[in-house]
Amino acid sequence: MTLYKQIESITNIPWYYLAGIDQYERNVRQARRDLPKAEGITGIYIRPEIWAGILNPDITDENPLSIQFFNGFGLDGNGDKKASLKNDVDILYTFAHYLQSYGTDHDNIKIGLWDYYKRDKTVGIIIGKARLYKHFGRINLDEHAFPLPVRSHYSYRNTWGAARGWGGRRSHEGTDIFASYGLPVRATAYGIVEMKGWNRFGGWRIGIRDINNNYHYFAHLSGFAKDLQLGQIVEPGMLIGGVGSSGYGPPGTSGKFPPHLHYGIYKDNGYTEWSFDPYPHLKLWERQERNKKK
Ligand SMILES: [Zn+2]
DSSP: OHHHHHHHHHHOOOHHHHHHHHHHHHHHHHHOSSSOOOOSSOOOOOOHHHHHOTTOSOTTOOOHHHHHHTTOSOOOSSSSSOOOTTOHHHHHHHHHHHHHTTOSSHHHHHHHHHHHHOOHHHHHHHHHHHHHHHHHTSSOOOOBOOSSOTTSOEEEOOOTTSBOSSSOSSBOOSEEEEEOTTOEEEOOBSEEEEEEEEETTTEEEEEEEETTSEEEEEEEESEEOTTOOTTOEEOTTOEEEEOBOBOSSSTTOBOSSOOEEEEEEEEEOSSOEEEEOOHHHHHHHHHHHHHHHO
8 A cells, every 4th residue: 555655646646546457467467377476565567578678688677778778668666776577666656657648537547558458358347446445445355255144044065067957058157055035145245246137047146346356246136235236336245135046037037946046256367257166265254254253
């Protein structure tokens, strides 16, 4: 936070955009094997040849003058006369300075991000993170909640990857939590409602994007929480809908299987999104909440 505020004071790029970009890149690096692990505080990865300049014979160049000569990206942010990829201030300052060349308001920052990443989804994810950071005014938004009240009756086991019980040939991308009809379904993370609506298989569904590039998917709901809207910011534990048995037909079809919550998590790695097993997370969040209530 100190670092983001410091860069904001020099470049006028609001800290929450810097935090959003940094967090996005950190998550992408964690999810991919072709990128080196972050060594400093910042997660932003800039390829050495881009930093030093494509035609620069020395890709480890830290001299701001020769980097500039070869049209490199790297700048000296902390005033030590070096533009170093090993220095957090230099990296963040360089990125912020790049955005600053577009302007410091929301629309221009978005254009700068698009020119840099060339992917709508990435820009959307970063802007979402920035909104969350701005809204809550802090960078620690990692808390989670179990999707159902932990003191209610429900049951689930690990069925990830199993053949689907109800139609469809895709393997099962989630965990089914069986519970009684109408039991409250709650947001599992800090995030933004990215999708809300009907799908032939999933019935009434909600998708929430969290601060770690994860997309939380809730399906077969009985309905949505009153006033829940697309784009809304949610917190862990917030009511979003009810357990139901909707799906497998046109809008409103219900009761073709026992009521349960289908819960899935998808991760974005910067170019694609894939499903991973939510079961260990569910177990963890359930245990954490039970311990908290003791
Ligand atoms: Zn399911």
